[in-house]
Amino acid sequence: MDFTLKTFIFYGFALLTIASALAVVTVRNIVHAAFALMVTLFGVAGLYVFLQADFLAATQVIVYVGGILVLILFGVMMTSGRLEMRIHIERGQLLLGGGISLALLMLLLTVIANTPKWENLTDDGTAFAPTTKRIGELILKEHFLLPFEVASVLLLVALIGAALISRKEVRE
Amino acid sequence: MSLQHYLVISAILFSLGIFAVLTRKNAISILMGIELILNSCNLNFVAFSRFVTPPENIDGQIIAIFGIVLAAAEAAVFLAIILAIYREFGSIRPDEVDTLKG
Numbered sequence: 001m002d003f004t005l006k007t008f009i010f011y012g013f014a015l016l017t018i019a020s021a022l023a024v025v026t027v028r029n030i031v032h033a034a035f036a037l038m039v040t041l042f043g044v045a046g047l048y049v050f051l052q053a054d055f056l057a058a059t060q061v062i063v064y065v066g067g068i069l070v071l072i073l074f075g076v077m078m079t080s081g082r083l084e085m086r087i088h089i090e091r092g093q094l095l096l097g098g099g100i101s102l103a104l105l106m107l108l109l110t111v112i113a114n115t116p117k118w119e120n121l122t123d124d125g126t127a128f129a130p131t132t133k134r135i136g137e138l139i140l141k142e143h144f145l146l147p148f149e150v151a152s153v154l155l156l157v158a159l160i161g162a163a164l165i166s167r168k169e170v171r172e
Numbered sequence: 173m174s175l176q177h178y179l180v181i182s183a184i185l186f187s188l189g190i191f192a193v194l195t196r197k198n199a200i201s202i203l204m205g206i207e208l209i210l211n212s213c214n215l216n217f218v219a220f221s222r223f224v225t226p227p228e229n230i231d232g233q234i235i236a237i238f239g240i241v242l243a244a245a246e247a248a249v250f251l252a253i254i255l256a257i258y259r260e261f262g263s264i265r266p267d268e269v270d271t272l273k274g
Contacts, residue, residue, distance in 0.1 A: 025192040044211050051222045053233050063240050068247045075251040079258040097194030105187035112179045121175040121223040151241045158245035162252035
């Protein structure tokens, strides 16, 4: 019984993620698209929980929903007048883009279905182990220390660059 | 739940992101498509780390954390550029920003 409930919740999260992602790319109002993106990000966080990545799920909610999504909404409010809230789409481009992305999806699904190495890799039911301690050790003590420092420098550079680009130019 | 379930979800998210990037005429919608693509990549990393490597190896999760860091930096710079473009052109439709077009 426990297993069927788990499966049910998994498919719920999967359906939620895909349906809201579909809304992100089809809804005409950009504010509605932003809120659909929020649901997608929550759905992906739920899938991380199913993959036993607890720290990553919390990070996803904090950074994406709390940070990037608010940034996107700020961008919408600062750049879109009432007219530009509606997203303009051309029919020819819609057909071409839809064809290309559908072909890409078919290619990916064919590869996934025809790779024998990936078949029958199911949840082995190992007990859940918290990952936060191990992630801290890997980032601060072991072989991910250098990428961690590089990432912090990158964030500093991006922060200064973004502030410099977006500030109003002061003419003497 | 097998690895293939996660791979299929991730493939669908990826193609929806590509669709948004190709068809949307608003720079912020394109950013949303890019976020979908980055999320599908992270989901793949975590799924492979869970199912293919031994359970105590969580390198894939670390890579996904770095992916989130990169997405945050990218979103900040992207929106700064959008603000600058809006101030210069009065619009954020990518096809109207064509100063370099010959």
